[in-house]
Amino acid sequence: MDGLQNQWCNLRLSEEEDASIVLEDVDVSVVKSKGDLSLIGKIWCDRQLGKQVVESTMARIWRLSKPAVMKEVGKNVFVLSFATHADKERIEAGRPSFFDGQLFVIIPFDGITPVQALKFDAAPxxxxxxxxxxxxxxxxYGVKLGGSIGSVLEVDVDHDEVGWGSCLRVKIMIDLKKSLARGRTCTVQGTKVWCPIQYEKLPRFCFTCGRIIHENSTCQLEPKATPQFGAWLQAESSFKRKWESLQEHNIKGGAMNNRVMQE
Ligand SMILES: [Zn+2]
Known part of the structure; x- marks a missing residue:
């Protein structure tokens, strides 16, 4: 498609071809209400996947109230139309999603940008x-550390903005074409400290270069004698701080429990 788009620059257009057709005046209310219930997703997989397999597999994984209707609009790119706003919001908030271990990048519905120009190279x-x-x-510090990796969406802290625990959790929009960050060197009272990073829910990624997606579909690097990336980047467990629900629980006289395990 890029080729066809580039060709436009070299063509001498006829008067009819060059006359601009304004699309803004078309009644788009139906499209808009459908778009409000939709998201767009791309599964990063070299082989072409069947829509029905994706549809049935994801309905099971996502445990939707009603299956989402998928329309294939490009290679492994789907418009996902959900039955309810609640389903849509839950899937969007629960990103990243996976299909058979491959990353399913899901972005907000965009009815303006041509599908071929949509970007699927970042995920939270x-x-x-x-x-x-x-x-x-x-x-x-979560914003500071997370900001050195990508744009920070959320820091998992209590209402007092403190996040004491076995680690500090930060939700970050990651550039999938960059090697995964393995840690950050911090200076604490003049002493350098290595702060390793682990990711909750990682898709398959390249252990040679540490990228989740390759620009040229295959790795350009020679494997190193000592592996620089590995399964150790995957966190053993994920947890979510839920101080609001904890507070509610305590009001009802429940026991103190700072951590609520997720999945
Ligand atoms: Zn690679």
């Missing part, structure tokens, strides 16, 4: 920063 991940001193486990 919960990232755990380990080996931090307690004073560094707060929202401010």
């Amino acid at each position: 991940f919960w990232v755990q920063f380990h080996n931090l001193p307690l004073f560094g486990m707060n929202k401010e």
Whole structure:
């Protein structure tokens, strides 16, 4: 499609071809209401996947109230139309999604940009920063550390903006074409400290270069004698701080429990 688009620059257009057809005046209310219930997703997989297999597999994984209707609009690119807003919002909030271990990048519905021009090269991940001193486990440091990797969407802290725990969790929009960050070097009172990073829910990625997607579909690097990336980047467990629900629980006289395991 890029080729066809580029060809336009070299063509001498006839008067009819060059006359611009304004699409804004078309009644798009039906499209808009459908778009409000929709998301767009791309599964990063070299082989072409069958729509029906994707549809039935994802309905099972997502546990939807009613199956989402998928329309294939490009190679492994689907418009996902959900039956309810609740389903749509839950799937969007629960990203990243996977199909058979491959990343299913899901982005908001965009009815304006041509499908071929949509970008699927970033996805949100919960990232755990380990080996931090307690004073560094707060929202401010989460934004600082997370910001060195990608744009920070959320820092998992309590209402007082403190996130004490076995690690600090930050939700970050990750550039999928960059090697996964394995940690950050921090200076604590003049001493350098290595803070390793682990990711909650990782898709298959390249252990040679650490990328989730390759620009040229295959890796351009020679494998190193000592592997630089591996399954150790995957967090053993994920947890979510839920102080609001905890508070509610405590009001009812429940036991103190700071951590609620997720899945
Ligand atoms: Zn690679």
